Amino acid sequence: MINAQPQVLLVTFASQGHINPSLQFAKTLINNGVHVTFMTASSTMHQFTKTSGPQGLSYAYFSDGNQSVFQLTGNINHYLSETKRHGTQSLREFLADQGSRFTSIVYCTLLPWVATVAREFNIPATLLWFQPASLLNIFYHYFKGYEEMITKNIDDPTFSVKMPGLPPLSRRDLPSFFTPPNPHVVPLQTFKEHVQVLDQQTNPRVLVNTFDLLEPEAIKAAENCYNLIGVGPLMPSAFSKECREMEWLSTKPERSVIYVSFGSLSTLEKSQMEEVAKGLLEAGRPFLWVIRENSGEENEALSTSQNELEKQGMIVAWCSQVEVLSHPSVGCFLTHCGWNSTFESLVSGVPMVTFPQWVDQGTNSKLVQDVWKTGVRLRENGEGIVEGCEIKRCLEMVMGGEEIRENAMKWKDLAKEAVQEGGSSYKNIEAFVQELTNNPS
Numbered sequence: 001m002i003n004a005q006p007q008v009l010l011v012t013f014a015s016q017g018h019i020n021p022s023l024q025f026a027k028t029l030i031n032n033g034v035h036v037t038f039m040t041a042s043s044t045m046h047q048f049t050k051t052s053g054p055q056g057l058s059y060a061y062f063s064d065g066n067q068s069v070f071q072l073t074g075n076i077n078h079y080l081s082e083t084k085r086h087g088t089q090s091l092r093e094f095l096a097d098q099g100s101r102f103t104s105i106v107y108c109t110l111l112p113w114v115a116t117v118a119r120e121f122n123i124p125a126t127l128l129w130f131q132p133a134s135l136l137n138i139f140y141h142y143f144k145g146y147e148e149m150i151t152k153n154i155d156d157p158t159f160s161v162k163m164p165g166l167p168p169l170s171r172r173d174l175p176s177f178f179t180p181p182n183p184h185v186v187p188l189q190t191f192k193e194h195v196q197v198l199d200q201q202t203n204p205r206v207l208v209n210t211f212d213l214l215e216p217e218a219i220k221a222a223e224n225c226y227n228l229i230g231v232g233p234l235m236p237s238a239f240s241k242e243c244r245e246m247e248w249l250s251t252k253p254e255r256s257v258i259y260v261s262f263g264s265l266s267t268l269e270k271s272q273m274e275e276v277a278k279g280l281l282e283a284g285r286p287f288l289w290v291i292r293e294n295s296g297e298e299n300e301a302l303s304t305s306q307n308e309l310e311k312q313g314m315i316v317a318w319c320s321q322v323e324v325l326s327h328p329s330v331g332c333f334l335t336h337c338g339w340n341s342t343f344e345s346l347v348s349g350v351p352m353v354t355f356p357q358w359v360d361q362g363t364n365s366k367l368v369q370d371v372w373k374t375g376v377r378l379r380e381n382g383e384g385i386v387e388g389c390e391i392k393r394c395l396e397m398v399m400g401g402e403e404i405r406e407n408a409m410k411w412k413d414l415a416k417e418a419v420q421e422g423g424s425s426y427k428n429i430e431a432f433v434q435e436l437t438n439n440p441s
């Protein structure tokens, strides 16, 4: 008997750090014979419909009330609640019309309400989690007993908490919303809802952008509550494209360049930008620095050192990061430690200097420095600024660190193995698809 082709609705949050890995996951499902309908917020969706996707992929959108996450002026709380309000309504309408064809819904981080709507239509829903497995453990334990203890002790500078499957975590290693006042407060409520929605499932299964050997303790420790399935690394393979920065990188010696980027959302204060510039100039090495053109403030911050910076390095508004990281001239990544950037760096074997800003980035930094040992974390001064001399110190430590480099190469090889035929993530995805094929709607 020939089974009908499984149809998956993949619903993702409309930011770069979520769209990239979910498109990659879509590609993997399609390669396994699944048809994927890729759904994200209407304000972003027009960027996809201009080009036709590969066979097996179609697009849909939910309304986010015409806001754009890329033009946020700080109030992400409002963005998330409006997205939930409009999105719930428009997903209901979409499923009332087309829901019967879907075997399964895969919904991503920050969209727990999708699972609630899926339940109304009796469609099985699986979470695809875009932060390390460790973070899901932290949120689980926070909402299941640790909240009071953490809140009570968080202001004690010597405070550290030990949760199952995780190294001891100090204040700065915990998710940023546990440590108010933090200027970047994504509602903790959204993560609470994730845990609540998973509570409604028996033996909930979560697909995670990690791989088994990268976080064995965290995956094992979650066994009592969640079945965490490593399906990563989910990232585009480097593609060949002639562009200015790649040509520039090719003129530099092997492992000589510092790559600097703070992801697709966060921006640094003017004074902090100046310190980064100072640190790079003092380090005296070539650098490629991504400064997004979304506020104009950044350029102003750099105007005094612009000429000097351009003599030593290159500043771009955006680049193909995966391709840059796999270039042999790149020796180190000064990163905000968003999970995609962290994972892309690990997969490329590039050591890191970490400069976490919000959400999961402090914990990711902790894992990079103390568990995977592929980088060092910058320290702030008493006023919360990371000074140029600290940046220089850490860059030198990482650029010259033999042990860090060896560790980075080890993780690069293990990540490659995970997605190759027979590797852990390869097999986990195959098993997931097999289940869809056996249970078509």
Ligand SMILES: O=c1ccn([C@@H]2O[C@H](COP(=O)(O)OP(=O)(O)O[C@H]3O[C@H](CO)[C@@H](O)[C@H](O)[C@H]3O)[C@@H](O)[C@H]2O)c(=O)[nH]1
Pocket (backbone or CB within 6 Å): 015, 016, 017, 018, 020, 109, 130, 131, 261, 262, 263, 264, 265, 266, 290, 317, 318, 319, 320, 321, 322, 337, 338, 339, 340, 341, 342, 344, 358, 359, 360, 361
């Ligand atoms: O010039 C650039 C800069 C970035 N990127 C890509 O943009 C993505 C950025 O993602 P990430 O590193 O995860 O950072 P954010 O955009 O800040 O991601 C948000 O979402 C992540 C996943 O949930 C969280 O881990 C982060 O903390 C959160 O800020 C990566 O794939 C990069 O390769 C480029 O392609 N070119």
